[in-house]
Amino acid sequence: MKRLRLSAAFLIILLLTAMSFGAVGVQAAEPEIPDPTKEFYFNDFAGVLDPDTGSDITRLGESTYKATDGGQVVFVSIDTLNESTIEEYANALFNKWKIGTDDRGVLFILSMQERESRIEVGYGYEGVLTDIESNKLLIKFSELYGEEGIDEAVRTIYSDIVNIVSGNEDIVQYPETGEERR
Numbered sequence: 229m230k231r232l233r234l235s236a237a238f239l240i241i242l243l244l245t246a247m248s249f250g251a252v253g254v255q256a257a258e259p260e261i262p263d264p265t266k267e268f269y270f271n272d273f274a275g276v277l278d279p280d281t282g283s284d285i286t287r288l289g290e291s292t293y294k295a296t297d298g299g300q301v302v303f304v305s306i307d308t309l310n311e312s313t314i315e316e317y318a319n320a321l322f323n324k325w326k327i328g329t330d331d332r333g334v335l336f337i338l339s340m341q342e343r344e345s346r347i348e349v350g351y352g353y354e355g356v357l358t359d360i361e362s363n364k365l366l367i368k369f370s371e372l373y374g375e376e377g378i379d380e381a382v383r384t385i386y387s388d389i390v391n392i393v394s395g396n397e398d399i400v401q402y403p404e405t406g407e408e409r410r
Contacts, residue, residue, distance in 0.1 A: 259312040261324045264302075274305040274340045281379045285386055292390045298329025299353070301336065301389050303382065308341040318348040328352060334389050338382075345369060347389065357392050361402075365389065368403045 265271045269289025270282040285303050293300055302325070309317050318337050327333030332352030338345045347362040365385050372381035388400045 259310060259317045259320050261317075261321050262306075264325050269300070269302055271302065271304040274307045274338070276305055276338075276340060276378055277382060278379050281383055284383060288386065288390055292394060295394055296332065299332040299334075299393050300328040301334045301386065301393060302327050303336050303386055305338045305340060307339075309339045309344070314339060314342070314344040314346045318346045322348045322350065332393070334393060336382075336386060336389060353393055356397075357389065361392070364402045368401075371403055 262271075262273060267282065267286045267289075270285040272282060289301055289303075304321065306317075312320075314337070317339070318335055321337065322333065322335045327335055328350045330352050331350035333350040334353060334357060335348040336345075337348065345366050347357070347365060349357050349359075349362060365388055368388070369381050369385045372384055391397060391400050
């Protein structure tokens with residue numbers, strides 16, 4: 229009986245030790261997220277955009293917040309994901325910054341070193357800006373970036389996102405057909 233108790237105690241200690249290593253491993257994998265800039269809607273941590281682009285995005289972000297009763301569209305550029313996936317990083321940033329009132333927020337993020345982009349959509353806007361539409365906008369971003377440069381590409385996609393969440397989706401052009409959204 230004593231041997232059974234010792235074996236059970238050993239197993240419990242082993243299990244608790246294994247669980248603590250697992251918890252530490254999960255915490256270590258969490259990406260480091262910077263605090264937002266004072267402008268909040270424009271966060272060019274990679275320093276790739278002109279200040280005029282930042283001013284335009286900030287003004288548009290502030291007016292969108294007022295027009296949509298708390299909806300927020302936030303732009304972020306970073307140098308690197310530091311071994312996170314773009315999905316992990318975007319989700320962690322979205323949640324840490326609490327983008328959008330009642331989860332009505334959209335994050336448009338670029339990682340320069342990995343050359344990846346993502347549009348993260350809060351639950352409050354999932355029916356408004358779908359994954360398919362987000363992917364089309366990212367294709368459009370890539371095309372514009374190659375043709376007209378990063379500033380024009382970011383401005384256009386940011387404006388498209390704002391138009392969609394503000395109910396003006398009919399003026400957004402998608403790359404496949406060049407036709408308006410239906």
